[in-house]
Amino acid sequence: MELRALTGDTLAAALDDVARLRIEVFAAYPYLYDGDLAYERRYLEPYRAQDAIVVGAFEGAELVGAATGMPLAAHADDFAVAFEGTGIALEDVFYCAESVLLPEYRGQGIGHAFFEYRESHARRLGFDHAAFCAVLRPEDHPMKPEGYRPLDAFWRARGYAPLDGITAQFGWRDMGEEAESLKRLQVWMRAL
Numbered sequence: 379m380e381l382r383a384l385t386g387d388t389l390a391a392a393l394d395d396v397a398r399l400r401i402e403v404f405a406a407y408p409y410l411y412d413g414d415l416a417y418e419r420r421y422l423e424p425y426r427a428q429d430a431i432v433v434g435a436f437e438g439a440e441l442v443g444a445a446t447g448m449p450l451a452a453h454a455d456d457f458a459v460a461f462e463g464t465g466i467a468l469e470d471v472f473y474c475a476e477s478v479l480l481p482e483y484r485g486q487g488i489g490h491a492f493f494e495y496r497e498s499h500a501r502r503l504g505f506d507h508a509a510f511c512a513v514l515r516p517e518d519h520p521m522k523p524e525g526y527r528p529l530d531a532f533w534r535a536r537g538y539a540p541l542d543g544i545t546a547q548f549g550w551r552d553m554g555e556e557a558e559s560l561k562r563l564q565v566w567m568r569a570l
Contacts, residue, residue: 379442379483381491383499384432392434393422395441396478403478407523408515410552424452429503433495435479435488443479445492447472447499450509460546460565466507471567472500474510493536501570508570510538511546511563521553537568 384392397418404411425432425446435443450457450471461468477492500508512529515522544565549558 379486379488380436381488381495382434382436383495384434389426389432392432392441392444393419393425396432396434396444396446397422399441399444399478399480400476403480404476405553407519407521407526408513408528409550410521412551412553412555422446424448427452431496431499433492435483435492437483442483443477443488443492445477445496446475447496447508448475449473449503449505456548457546457565460544464541464544466567470505471507471509472496472503472505472570474508476510489532490536497570506570507567508538509541509565509567511548511565512540514545514562514564533566538566539568541565541567 394415397413397415400418400421401411401413401415403409404413424430425448427448430448430452431446433445434441449469450473451468453473454468457468457473474493474496477489479488479492497508510533512533541564545562546565547560547562549560551558
C-alpha cells in the first residue's frame with residue numbers, strides 16, 4: 379500500500395477514480411448516497427486549487443482510497459450559517475472533507491494516515507484548527523445495518539470532538555429517493 383499527496387497532473391488524472399470511490403463508498407450507510415459521475419466531477423473540481431489536498435491510497439496502480447481537504451472558507455456557502463455566532467472564523471479552519479476507503483483495506487491504519495497528511499498540510503498553510511462533518515441519521519433508520527458502529531471513537535482518539543449544536547446541511551439523493559434532499563451533518567473539530 380502506498381499513500382501519496384496528489385497534485386497537478388497526477389491529481390487531475392486521479393479525479394475520476396476519486397469520484398468512483400466516493401460513489402461506491404458513500405452508497406453504504408450512513409451516507410446512502412446515490413451519486414453519479416457528472417455530479418462528482420463538478421464537486422471535485424475545486425480540489426485542483428493550490429491550497430487543497432487529495433491523498434491517494436494505492437494498491438499497485440489502483441486507487442483504493444482517497445482523502446480530501448481544503449480551507450473551510452472555500453466552503454463558505456455551505457458552512458457560514460452553521461458557524462454563525464460561534465466566534466469561530468471560517469478562515470482559521472481547514473476542512474477535512476472526506477475519507478473514502480474500500481472496505482477490504484480498512485483497519486490497517488490508512489484512516490489515521492489520511493488525517494496525518496491533511497493535518498500536516500493544514501499546519502503548513504498556517505491553520506490552527508481542522509474540522510470535518512459526519513452525517514446524522516436517526517437511531518432507528520430503516521437502512522441501518524445490524525451491528526453498525528459509528529466512527530466516533532476513532533475520531534475522538536485523533537483529538538476531534540463534535541461542536542455542540544453546530545450542524546451543517548448538505549443535499550444529495552439517497553438510495554431509493556427520486557430527488558435530492560437536505561441532510562444534517564455534525565461538525566467535528568480539533569486544534570492543530
